[in-house]
């Protein structure tokens with residue numbers, strides 16, 4: 333946060349719990365406002381090389397003792413879904429990722445990398461010419477992003493039983509690369525209808541082998557991925573993101589409450605660093621679904637006693653309230669963080685937020701990405 337804080341009059345400065353320290357895994361954070369993972373499609377092509385402007389973006393949003401979660405980062409070529417999105421599967425990307433972890437550390441922040449396999453949400457142009465992979469073949473009308481723009485996802489194929497350990501191993505190797513690049517931990521992307529979620533939910537998992545059928549078997553892939561990440565990092569530096577009420581990617585489950593209570597129980601037993609829950613107010617798009625009880629408080633909190641990060645449609649009041657109630661321990665902000673690099677500072681000091689620019693979310697230059705101002709002394713006194 334800017335040094336300005338030292339000179340502040342305490343008049344507008346909130347003492348809400350959201351701005352108090354929290355232990356997350358082996359780390360002690362100084363506040364509870366987290367940067368949510370956001371795919372911004374700004375890698376350099378060819379090679380998905382993390383661009384210098386990505387290091388600027390994350391450095392700007394880092395704060396002393398704050399947690400930054402990097403956008404969904406594909407673990408292999410078949411895992412990719414979106415042209416220009418982040419990935420980490422070859423050594424040519426190492427330097428770019430090191431610059432990003434350094435940029436966050438230079439501000440005293442902590443940085444986790446979100447690891448993703450897109451599964452069936454992809455196109456042959458992104459997967460290296462092979463059919464996108466999925467637990468089962470289930471009709472899917474979603475989209476993928478190739479060089480020429482958004483197109484219908486390619487027909488996917490079912491992962492053979494003997495191929496699954498290879499995908500788990502890709503997660504492990506990517507986690508190892510994140511370790512080598514100086515990150516502080518990794519987050520498994522188990523949300524938003526990508527591969528891990530496709531295994532968990534019964535609308536997309538029709539398998540009858542060791543990875544499908546019962547709830548326990550549907551969660552086997554999740555468990556193996558978590559174990560793979562934990563083997564590199566230790567469980568206290570592994571987070572998992574889930575979206576029990578999400579619909580993005582055509583995902584569905586016949587009994588999400590039972591499914592995700594089991595997921596939460598399972599992850600608690602592993603002692604992971606945190607559970608990151610996308611609340612039902614956002615369904616993978618911009619739509620706010622007001623009136624829904626926050627999911628974490630509704631049925632996950634009793635199943636997971638470690639730190640819960642809630643995300644999805646929060647404003648200052650909502651974030652302060654959920655942490656005050658104890659239903660979540662931290663709150664991740666997405667869109668507001670795009671246009672307010674000093675978001676934790678602004679929230680704490682009641683400084684108005686700069687509106688976000690949706691047109692610049694996916695792809696493009698520094699414009700709408702790294703050119704948003706931090707608060708001025710005049711705004712602070714207002």
Ligand SMILES: Cc1cc2nc3c(=O)[nH]c(=O)nc-3n(C[C@H](O)[C@H](O)[C@H](O)COP(=O)(O)O)c2cc1C
Nearest residue numbers: 368369370371403404643644645646665666667693
């Ligand atoms: C531009 C953009 C990209 C996103 N990319 C990801 C992603 O890579 N991984 C992920 O788990 N969620 C992703 N999300 C979802 C956000 O992490 C977050 O859950 C969502 O924006 C709701 O939070 P908000 O209301 O604070 O924006 C993305 C959202 C946006 C707006």
